Amino acid sequence: MIKQQTNKLSRRDFLKATAAGAAAVGTGAVPLPVAAQDDPINLIMWSNFSAGSALEAVDAMVAAINEANSDIVVEHTGFQNEDYKATILNTAFAGGAPPDIFASVGFEWLFAFVRPGAVLDITDYYEANLRDRYIPGIEATYDFEGRFWAVPWRVGSTPFIHYNLNLFDQIGASPDDIATVDGLMDVCEKGLAAGITPIGFGNKNQWNAVHWISNFVKNIMGAESANALFSMREGSWADAEPIEGATRMKTFVDNGYFGNSLNESYGVGSQLYWAGESLMLGTGGWEVSGLVRKMEEDPEFRGDFKEFPVEVGKPGLGSDWIFWGSLWAASASDDNAAIQARLKVLDAVGSAAMQGLSFQVRQDSYAARGAVAASGVEIAGPTAKYYELYENATALLPIPDVAIPTQATATMYEEFQGMLLGHVSVEDALNEIADAIDRFRPE
Amino acid sequence: MKQAQMSQSAGLFRLPRLLRTVRPKISAKDVVHGLMVLPALVFYIPLFVVPILLGLAVSFGDWSGVAGALDMEWIGAENYVELAGDRKFWSSLGITLRYAAMVVPSQLLIGLLLAATINSGKGMLSAGVKVAILTPIAMSAVAIGILATFLFSPQIGIPALISNEPVDLFAEPNGALLGVSIAHVWGGIGFTTFIFLAGLQAIPEELYEAAKIDGAGLMARFRRVTIPLLRETTIVNLILIFIGAFRSFGLIYTMTRGGPYRATEVLSFFMYKQAFVSFRMSYGSAIAVILFLIIATITLFKIRLTRAGTTRYY
Numbered sequence: 001m002i003k004q005q006t007n008k009l010s011r012r013d014f015l016k017a018t019a020a021g022a023a024a025v026g027t028g029a030v031p032l033p034v035a036a037q038d039d040p041i042n043l044i045m046w047s048n049f050s051a052g053s054a055l056e057a058v059d060a061m062v063a064a065i066n067e068a069n070s071d072i073v074v075e076h077t078g079f080q081n082e083d084y085k086a087t088i089l090n091t092a093f094a095g096g097a098p099p100d101i102f103a104s105v106g107f108e109w110l111f112a113f114v115r116p117g118a119v120l121d122i123t124d125y126y127e128a129n130l131r132d133r134y135i136p137g138i139e140a141t142y143d144f145e146g147r148f149w150a151v152p153w154r155v156g157s158t159p160f161i162h163y164n165l166n167l168f169d170q171i172g173a174s175p176d177d178i179a180t181v182d183g184l185m186d187v188c189e190k191g192l193a194a195g196i197t198p199i200g201f202g203n204k205n206q207w208n209a210v211h212w213i214s215n216f217v218k219n220i221m222g223a224e225s226a227n228a229l230f231s232m233r234e235g236s237w238a239d240a241e242p243i244e245g246a247t248r249m250k251t252f253v254d255n256g257y258f259g260n261s262l263n264e265s266y267g268v269g270s271q272l273y274w275a276g277e278s279l280m281l282g283t284g285g286w287e288v289s290g291l292v293r294k295m296e297e298d299p300e301f302r303g304d305f306k307e308f309p310v311e312v313g314k315p316g317l318g319s320d321w322i323f324w325g326s327l328w329a330a331s332a333s334d335d336n337a338a339i340q341a342r343l344k345v346l347d348a349v350g351s352a353a354m355q356g357l358s359f360q361v362r363q364d365s366y367a368a369r370g371a372v373a374a375s376g377v378e379i380a381g382p383t384a385k386y387y388e389l390y391e392n393a394t395a396l397l398p399i400p401d402v403a404i405p406t407q408a409t410a411t412m413y414e415e416f417q418g419m420l421l422g423h424v425s426v427e428d429a430l431n432e433i434a435d436a437i438d439r440f441r442p443e
Numbered sequence: 444m445k446q447a448q449m450s451q452s453a454g455l456f457r458l459p460r461l462l463r464t465v466r467p468k469i470s471a472k473d474v475v476h477g478l479m480v481l482p483a484l485v486f487y488i489p490l491f492v493v494p495i496l497l498g499l500a501v502s503f504g505d506w507s508g509v510a511g512a513l514d515m516e517w518i519g520a521e522n523y524v525e526l527a528g529d530r531k532f533w534s535s536l537g538i539t540l541r542y543a544a545m546v547v548p549s550q551l552l553i554g555l556l557l558a559a560t561i562n563s564g565k566g567m568l569s570a571g572v573k574v575a576i577l578t579p580i581a582m583s584a585v586a587i588g589i590l591a592t593f594l595f596s597p598q599i600g601i602p603a604l605i606s607n608e609p610v611d612l613f614a615e616p617n618g619a620l621l622g623v624s625i626a627h628v629w630g631g632i633g634f635t636t637f638i639f640l641a642g643l644q645a646i647p648e649e650l651y652e653a654a655k656i657d658g659a660g661l662m663a664r665f666r667r668v669t670i671p672l673l674r675e676t677t678i679v680n681l682i683l684i685f686i687g688a689f690r691s692f693g694l695i696y697t698m699t700r701g702g703p704y705r706a707t708e709v710l711s712f713f714m715y716k717q718a719f720v721s722f723r724m725s726y727g728s729a730i731a732v733i734l735f736l737i738i739a740t741i742t743l744f745k746i747r748l749t750r751a752g753t754t755r756y757y
Contacts, residue, residue, distance in 0.1 A: 090719050093509045112722050116509045263614055263703075407721040418704030423616065 040073045041341045046092075047103035048085065050078035053289060057358035058103075064357055065348045072341050074101070082205050085109070093118050098331040100338070101345050104150060110329060111144045112406040120330040123147045125343050130350060133368045141325045150327035151350030152367035153358070154286075159215045159308030159317060162273060162281040162291065166302050167196060171279070175306060178280070181219070181248065184309045188257040191279045197259035199252075200278035202269020206413035209249065209420060212282055215308045215317065217245030222315025232404065232441055238427075238434035246419065246426050248311075253420045262420060276301065288386045289364040295381070304382065326365075405440035412436070495735070501728040508724025515725070522729035532730065534705065535713035538620070542709055543688035545624040546631075550684045551677070553628065554635030559669075561636070562643045580633035584693025591626035592698050616706030619699050623707050626694050631687055635680050642676030643669065675749050682745035686738050710734050 045062065049055045055078050062076045077099075079088050085105055092098045093113055104110040113119050122130075126148040134152055142150035161184070163175060171190040177183040188198035203209045218226035221241045229235040229242065236242075253262055259278070261269040273281035274294055281287065291303050310316035328349045330342035348354050355366045356374025363383050366372060372379060372387070379387055404412060412433050419429035502522055504515040526532050557576055561569050579587060594600045595612045602609035612618040646669065654664045692711040695701060701708035701716065708716070711734065718727025 086720055090509065090722070094719070094724065112507065113509050116507050116514075118509050263611070407723055410716055410720045414702070414705065417702070421614070421703055423704035423706070 040071050041337065043072055043074045043100040043341055043345055045074050045076045045101040045345070046084070046089065046099040047076065047078050048081040048105055049103065050080050050084075053293070053362040057361040060357050060361055061349060061354045064354065065345060068348075069344060072344060074345055081105070089113075093331075100333075100342050101328060101330050101349075103153070104327045104329050105325075108404065108406055108409070110142065110150060110327060113329075114144050114149050118332055119149050120332050120339065120342055121147050121149065122151070122330070122343065122346060125347075126151075129347065133350065133352065135367065135369060138325075138367055142327055142329075150329035151346045153326045153328055153349060153355065154365035155325045155367045159211075160282075160284055160287070160305045161199075161308060162283060162287060162303055162305040164273065164276060164279055164301075164303055166300075167191075167276065167279045170194065171196065173279075175304065178306065178309055181216075181309045181311050185252075185255070185257070187279065188252070188255065192256060197261065197272055197278040198257040199259075199261075199280045199282050200269045200272030201258040201261045201282055202264045202266040203258075203262050203417060203420065204265045204268075206417045208266055208269070208282070209416045210412060211284065212252075213246050213249045213416060216248040216311075217242045218317055219308075219311040220245045220248075220314050223317065230404075232437065236434045237430045237437065243426055243430055246416070246430055250420060250426055285386060286364050288382055289362045291382045292363055305385075404437050407440040408433070408436035498728045498731055501725050502732050504725045506725045507722040508718055508727070509722060518725075522726050525726070526729055526733065531705070531708075531713065532710075535708050535710045538705075538707065539689060539709040539711075542620060542624060542627075542691065542707075543685055545621065546627050546688045546691075547681065547684050549624070550628045550631055550635050551680060554632055554680065555639050555673075555677075557632065557636040558639030558643055559665075561640055576633040576636050578633070579630045582630065584630060584691075585697050587626055587630040588694045588697025591622065591629070591694070595622050613699055614703060616703055619703055619707050623691075623694050623698050626698065627688065627691060630694070631684065635684060638680050638683075639673065639676055642673045646672045678745060678748050682741055685741055689734065689738055689741075 047058055049058050058076055058078065062074045065074055066072070089098070089102060098118065104113075110119070130151060135155075138152050138155055139148070141152060141155065142148055161178060163178065165175070168174065168187075171187070171194045173187045173190055177187050191198040201208060214226075214230070217229070221229065221235075225235065225241070227233075229237070229239075252258065258269075259272070261272055261278075270281055270283065270287070270290075272278040274290065288305070291305065294301050294303060308317060328346055330339075330346055333339050333342070350368060352368040352370035352374045355368045355371035356376070359366055359371055359375035360377055363375075363377060364386070377383075415424065415429040415432045418424045419426055424432075501515070503517060503519060505518045505521075506515040557572060561572050564572065582590075595602065597603060597609035597611040600609075602612065610618070612622040650668050650672070651664055654668050659667060689709075690711055691709055692715065695707055695709060695712045696715070699707040701712045710730065714727045714730040714734065717723045717730060
């Protein structure tokens with residue numbers, strides 16, 4: 001979707017134009033409207049960042065791109081995350097009017113648009129200009145059948161637990177206690193005894209539980225087997241170990257460790273933690289930025305985070321993390337000018353300079369080497385801890401809700417939530433998921 | 444006295460003598476009728492008929508719905524065969540029927556009572572009821588859904604007012620279906636009421652007076668005069684409410700998104716999920732075709748019923 005830029009007319013300009021037009025009509029000399037060669041190309045950019053620091057970060061990048069490039073004008077629109085993922089982008093593509101540039105959440109989701117040829121193949125440009133930019137292993141998130149389809153913006157890990165040290169002190173718990181799952185359960189029990197919600201959660205939108213269950217499953221199976229399961233190389237979700245992992249999660253729900261937040265949105269669930277009403281927050285790397293802000297705004301708030309606990313006697317999560325990813329991609333086009341304009345934007349949003357700019361606004365994740373240095377942000381406090389963990393990440397593993405076929409994703413989401421709310425047994429839910437994955441497993 | 448029959452004589456438009464001797468199969472009246480519907484067809488065919496045919500074609504293919512429809516692989520009736528064995532499809536159909544079973548009688552009865560109230564009421568009562576039931580007509584399903592969500596919210600809605608331990612209606616499968624049904628009835632009651640009102644006002648006052656002279660009381664007049672003479676109006680309302688229940692989507696999307704655990708996943712929402720969430724546009728189209736056939740069958744049934752019993756007041 002490319003439009004020539006149109007400038008708003010002032011009243012004076014309108015009157016002038018009307019007078020000139022009238023004169024031209026009067027003399028019979030009305031030229032055909034021809035767009036000037038040097039008119040900038042408007043590019044429509046959509047994302048799932050509609051509020052808060054993520055929106056500020058994107059808007060800052062877009063302003064910088066527009067400032068630096070007189071031949072393009074990027075217009076960004078951010079949509080509410082769930083609507084964007086569930087309806088807005090799909091419908092735009094289905095209707096044949098996708099945005100020029102779009103943010104993609106998750107990897108298999110992007111590939112659903114890649115398969116029918118709706119996404120711009122950037123492989124040649126990537127090989128020539130971008131390949132060396134990014135931290136190792138990250139390419140798996142946008143490599144589909146040996147071709148590249150996006151540039152990474154923010155990529156991070158999910159298995160974190162944030163905790164409120166003030167509340168921990170109040171109930172006599174220590175962060176060391178939550179190094180194991182059993183220890184975490186003990187702390188939750190102490191919280192319940194003190195009348196405090198143990199973990200702010202929020203799974204109304206159904207993706208958060210997928211992360212947690214994946215962590216439990218991986219804890220029990222070990223990284224290698226879990227990787228094989230998640231990437232559909234071997235094993236089934238209906239096997240004993242995934243059932244054990246899912247049952248662990250169910251136990252947390254049944255014991256009331258998530259309070260009433262399970263059927264709330266992620267925003268409502270996490271707000272319990274930020275308001276000091278829950279001991280912990282089960283979440284991912286993206287909340288590190290929130291922690292930095294919270295501690296700036298409220299010096300009394302003492303928050304910290306650590307890696308997801310391990311199961312005693314089980315292989316554990318290992319050093320490789322489950323990643324989530326935010327990518328930028330472009331819709332396909334036959335128009336060379338359009339392609340060049342889109343590549344220019346992808347090049348920019350994937351650069352260390354732009355990711356450094358967004359890092360200034362939102363200090364959580366990046367993908368380009370040198371982004372942190374380019375940001376000029378002094379890495380300290382929670383961010384320093386996060387980046388120590390981040391830099392130590394050794395492997396990349398797509399989270400299962402995006403690694404499994406898109407057609408089966410909805411089944412996984414609803415079966416997990418149905419299982420946690422008690423509408424279906426753990427075994428039946430996982431059987432249903434396994435069936436759905438088998439039905440739509442890529443050949 | 445109302446005369447429902449139209450004159451059978453051509454009357455208005457007469458063909459030239461030569462053409463009249465040929466006795467054409469298409470009469471002048473047909474031509475005139477055709478010309479009169481032509482402007483509507485200009486819009487109806489591209490906006491309704493063509494998309495329906497395209498949807499039918501897509502249902503016989505394997506298309507994700509994202510792009511490249513022209514490259515769609517034709518797979519024959521595979522989507523329909525899969526539907527026949529899809530537990531979720533049958534479950535959605537069952538939920539839709541349960542939803543209709545909750546909505547149809549409630550909306551019909553409440554609509555009739557409200558219409559009767561307005562018809563017999565005077566002044567403020569009648570005006571107040573009219574305003575109250577007219578308001579939802581002007582609102583979209585999404586707005587009604589959002590309002591109903593607030594209304595049933597355990598934090599700020601009716602449950603919070605009537606109980607110390609407010610119940611979350613939407614946490615339980617039956618409760619959620621009930622909640623959406625109530626919102627549906629509330630949103631549609633105005634239209635139902637006004638159709639009934641039109642039917643009530645078309646009943647000649649003389650019939651009530653005659654019944655009164657014969658000694659019929661209020662209830663007897665309602666049973667013996669109003670109900671029989673509202674037969675067609677009732678059938679129209681019944682069918683419209685039924686179709687409305689089968690087509691319901693906006694409320695479900697806004698209030699429950701089909702949950703909890705598919706408890707409110709009516710057929711139209713199941714279709715949406717397949718087409719737009721799971722990227723299975725062809726499968727979704729097959730569901731749409733089934734939904735269309737169900738609604739078309741109901742509509743034909745309605746046409747037969749109303750044709751069979753046209754009420755005339757002689």
